[in-house]
Amino acid sequence: MTDDTYVHEPGAGRTAADSSDADSDDDGPDRRDEYPRNTPAETDAEFDWRGWLLVGAVVLAFLVVPGMLYVLPTVQEAVASLGLGLQHTYLVLPLVPAFLLGTIAVWSAVRSRAR
Template sequence: MVTPDAESSGDDAEDDGGYVHRPSGEPPKQAETSDEFGWEGWALVGMILVGFLVIPVAILVLPAAQGVVRSLGLTLRAAYLALPLVPAFLLGAVAVWSALRSRRS
């Protein structure tokens, strides 16, 4: 769309479609950011610690705790497969929850 006040140079390679930039003189507004970590951030840190410290230690002591594993109705192999899934699901849930909560704020 060409406006009547736009000058045409006749050069199609340089044609900008009649757009004329008229700045308003105001600087662009910066989005508000927060430097606070918040308790959502600490929840994520806690889940990472569970995933990298608690679960590996639990996997190491799992053979010694076979009685507890059997009382839960699991075999040792099933416990080895299920134990790493716990922090994976929890970390995913906390990350999605935290992202949705930060978008709302």
Template sequence: MSSEDSTARGDRVVNTGDGFERVDDADAGSAAAAADPDVADADADAETSGGAEDDLGRAGWVLVAVVVVAFLVVPGIIYLRPTAPGELGLRFFAAMLVLPFLPALLLGVTAVWSLVAGDG
């Protein structure tokens, strides 16, 4: 029997502590749990967490919003309306230094804030 046939059937090889054993997918979790109690604890923790670790939280979503503004909105404004800084009274040289600096500064401050807020 080739390994392709066993994979097609859904069999899995599990280390039971005494050696390796081929088990069905339905039995793989119980065989692994019997061989290693840490696996059973990890499975139980994964089931009880309910996916709460996947949520970014408030600080994460604020950071995502600032990244979108810094990498899409501000460059889009500069691309679509290159004369906007001149209309506001800024010279070209000053505008091309300040416009990229402000989103970078905002992104840095938000990243530090989200890191500090995420620890608490």
């Protein structure tokens, strides 16, 4: 069996004359070894209250709200006392974690662009 897969090697076909081109985005092998692109900085590897906020939103979205939707028919009287019908509650209840996750995503994106 032959190995016919393509493997991209960015600097494999270059010679010394090719490396001095003006269109090269690469600063050479020394620059690449200095700071690898795919490893996060030490400050990015922290898991603080922002991480726990995201974990809480995911737990709310995937465990709490589906659990509430599961028991919703049994607590129909309590839902009716809030002024919502059963059909409206099925539509509104999943919007809570959706808006929460959307807000966290926008906040995270704005925060990462500010750095």
